[in-house]
Every structure is written in structure tokens, then in C-alpha cells.
Amino acid sequence: MRAFAYARTTQVRDALNLVAQHDGARFLAGGTNLVDLMKAGVESPARLVDIRSLALHEIDGTPDGGLVIGATATNSAVAADAQVRSRYPALSQAILAGASGQLRNMATVGGNLLQRTRCAYFADPSEPCNKRVPGSGCSAFNGSNHNHAILDWTEHCVATHPSDMAVPLTAFDAVVRYETLDGIGTIPLSEFYLPVGDRPDRETALPDGALITAVEVPAAAVARRSRYRKVRERASYAFATVSLAAALDVEHGVVRDVRLALGGVAARPWRARLAESALRGGPATAERISAAADVEFAAAEPLRDNAYKVTLARNLIEAVLTELAADAGEERNG
Template structure:
């Protein structure tokens, strides 16, 4: 690991100024991803600005009944919060599926959204990776890519986004609040991550030097009946092969609202809007579930070794939605 300077601050404005004043400076919260990348030689910030002492470590209510998750709230605190567990159960389930207890105790809300891909080629400086070194190529295209993207990838990058937390946040229309030296701004999570394009190293719309200060969860009746399920290569701590966050509201046999998001299939949390539209407003039947899943995955472009992900995602959508209906004491009609 290369030598770096370290500073701690207690004010957001000071943190922003310190990063702006020093080329190569980075914010440090839990460090569960950044420090590992520094050890591997993938990241080499000249200065770390520790933000754990900023007043961003609380979960608060919105006037409408939603929640504001401060950027330095730990993953463990979010998962254990009674309001999260009651109003957005899929979020709590996703966090608990996301890492070991030790990591959840350190990892933060803001850092979780900004974690880098776990593609092995990205983490190995000896390999070609456009996300790490733009223009160097993508070793995963013809290499070991069985756990890479099947949706929205390009020849420049086939890596997936690793966050479990971000998947239900996408389903629940979360909003990312951030601050720069010019003031405060917000961006919907649906617009937060950039498409891969020809610059996969550019991952979010955050301006240079911006600091995430909170994630806002809008009040949503449908979120109360939600579930997160993750398929991984081993039952213990591992990143998702495919995951699904789903929420469902059925009244008088008709789907009033439905939310679906996928993890492990693209460079960002994948909001399944085509499937949602196909289900919303009609009866909840096994045939309509299958048709909706097929519609969403029709644009999938699997690589040589990961076509199984398309089938897995389809089956997982069907299973999670069916489980939600069973939780309501009903079942899909046929």
C-alpha cells in the first residue's frame, strides 16, 4: 500500500474543502471496500478524509412517513431499525444477506452505494480492465465471466454491481442526497448510476468531490409487503449470482402496485419496469408472472458461460412474487 495522508473532520463543509484542496483525496467512512482496493494497488488516494464523525449517522422520519438514512449510518443499524424492518422489510433482508456481521458493523449507507465491482479482473492490476484503466480492454469478455452481466453490458465492460442494499433501494424509488461546495442536491437512484457505455470507469452522476449525505426512502404502502432473495455460490458470505427485491399490493384480486429490481445481472441495480407494467392492473396469475418475467429478460444478452443467469432470474422473480402472495394468504390463480 502506498503512503497517504489522513485527516479527520466533524463538519461536512470542512470535509468537502479538504477533498477539493488535494488532488487524489478521497472520503473514508467504513473503508470495507476502499481499503481493500488500496491494498491491492487498484486505488491509491494521496489523502483520506475520515467522515465518520460527521453528523450523518441518524435515521429520521420524513413528514410523509418515509425515512432518511444518514450516509454514515452502518448497514447493521439500518437492518436492525424497527421502522426499516416494518415498512421496508426487503431492505433489512438485503443488508443481512449482504456481508458478514463484522463488515455490516463497519460499512455505511453512502459507501455501500459507491462500492466498486468485485470482478476479479478489476481487482487485479495485471489484467486489462477498462473500469480500472480506461482503454486497456476487458479481460472478462473472453475470460472467466460466469458471474458477470447479462443485461446492459457493452464490449467495454461486463462487470456487475455488487451491492445488495441498492437493489431494494432501487425498487422503492430511493433518492440520493449529496452535497458539494456549491450546495445540496438530490438525484433519484434510478438516475444515480451511469450506463456502462464506452467509459465504464465513470460509474455515477456525482460531481467530482461530492459527498453523499443521505438516502431518502419515500413512503410506499407497497413496500410493507416486500421480500429480498439472493442466490449465491455458497450459503455463507458471498456476492449475488442473481438477487430479486420485490414488493406487491393486491386488492380484490388485482395487482394495484408491484415493484421489482434485480441484482447480479447488470452494472447497476436493474429496475424491472417492463415486468412491473405487465403485472400492474391485472389479475395475479401464474401465467402473467411468467409472461412478465420473460418480457423483462427478453433483452438479455448472455455471454459464453453465464446464460444460466437468465433462467435463474426468471425463476427467482416467479418464486419471490409467489411467496409474497402466499404471505398474504392467497396464491396465484391459474
């Protein structure tokens, strides 16, 4: 690990100034991703500005039933929060499915959203990687790609976004709040992550030097009937092979609202809007659910070793939505 300067502050404005004053400075919260990459020689910030003492850790309900989650709230705190568990159960389930308890105790909301989209080649400086060295090539494209993207990839990068938390936040139309020296701004999470394009090293639309201060989760009645399901290669501490955040509101057998977002299939959390549109307003039957999954993955382009992900993702949508529809029927009959 290369030498770096370190500073700590309790004020957002001071943190922004400390980063702006030093080329190559980075914010440090839990450090569960950044510090690992520093140890591997992948990241080498000249200065770390510790923001753990900023007053950005609160989780507050809004009058209409939404939430505002502070950027330095730990993953563990968010997963355990009573409002999160009752209003957005899929969000709590997703966090608990990610990493280990020790990491969740350190990792923060802002840091989770900003963790690098990566695969094993990214963390190996001996291998070409366009995310690490733009223009050097993508080792995974013709290499080991069994757990890589099936949607929206380019030959420049086929890695998938690793966050579990970001998947339900995408399904529930979350908005990222940030602050710069020029003022306060917001970005819908649907626009936060950039398409891969030919510069996969550019991952988010966050302005240079900006600090995430909170995540707004709008009120959504359907979110109370939500579920997160993660398929992975081992029982714990593994990125998703495919994951799904799903919410379903059914009345008299007809889908009034549905939210679907997938992890493990693209370089960003994937909102399954085509499947949502195919389901909304129609009967919540197995046939329609299956047809909706087909519509969503009609444009899938598997790599050499990961065509199985298309079937896996389809089956996951069918299984979770069928369970949610059955639950809705039981509630109505009860």
C-alpha cells in the same frame, strides 16, 4: 500500499474543503471497499478524509411514512432499525444478506452505494481492465464470465454491481442527497449509476468532490409487503449470482402495485419496469407472473458462460412473487 495523507473532521463543510484542496483525495467512512482496493494497489488516493465523526448517522421517519437514512449510518444499524424493518422489510433483508456481520458493523450507507462495480479481474493489476485502466480492455469479456452481466453490458465491461442494499433502494425509488462546496443536491437512485458505455471507470453521476449526506426513501404502502431473495455460490460473504427485491400489493386477486429490482444481472441495480408494467392492473396468477418475467428478459444477452442466469432470474421472480401473492391471499382470508 502507497503512502497517503490522513485527516479527520466533524463538519461537512470542512470535509469538502479538505478533499477539494488535495488532488486525489477521497472520503473515508467504513473503508470496507476502499481500503481493500488500496491494499491490492488498485486504488491509491493521495489523501483520506475520515468522515465517520460527521453527524450523518441518524435514521429518521418522515411524516408521510418514508425514511431519511444518514450516509454514515452503518449497515448493521439500518438493518436493525424498527422503522426500516416494518416499512421496508426487503431493505433490512438485503443488508443482512450482504457481507459478514463484522463488515456490516463498519460499512456505511454512503460507502455501500459508492463501492466499485467490479469482478475478479478488476482487483488483479496483472490483468487488463477498462475500469482500472481505461482503454486497456475487458478480460472478462472473453474470459471467465459465468457470474457477469446479462443485461445492459458492453464489450468495455461486463461486471455486475455488487451492492445488496442498492437493489431494494432502487425498487423503492430512493433519492441520494449530496453536498458540494457549491451547495446541496439530489439524484434519484435510478439516475445515480451511469450506463457502462465506453468509459466503465465512470460509475456514478455524483459531481466531483461531492459528499453523500443521506438517502431518502419515499413512503410506499407496497413496500411493507416486500421481500429480498439472494442466490449466491456460497452461503455467506459472496456477491449475488442473481438477487431480487420484490413488493406486491394485491386486492381481490388484482395487482394494484408491484416493485421489482434485480441484482447480479447488470452494471447497476436493475429496475424491472417492463415486468412491473405487465403485472400492474391484472390478475396475480402464475401465468401472468411467468409472462411478465419473459417480457423483462426478452432483451437479455448472455455471455458465453452465463446463459443460466436468465433462467435463474426468471425463476426467482416467479418464486418470490408467487409467495407474496399467496401471503396477500392469506391476509385477506384471515
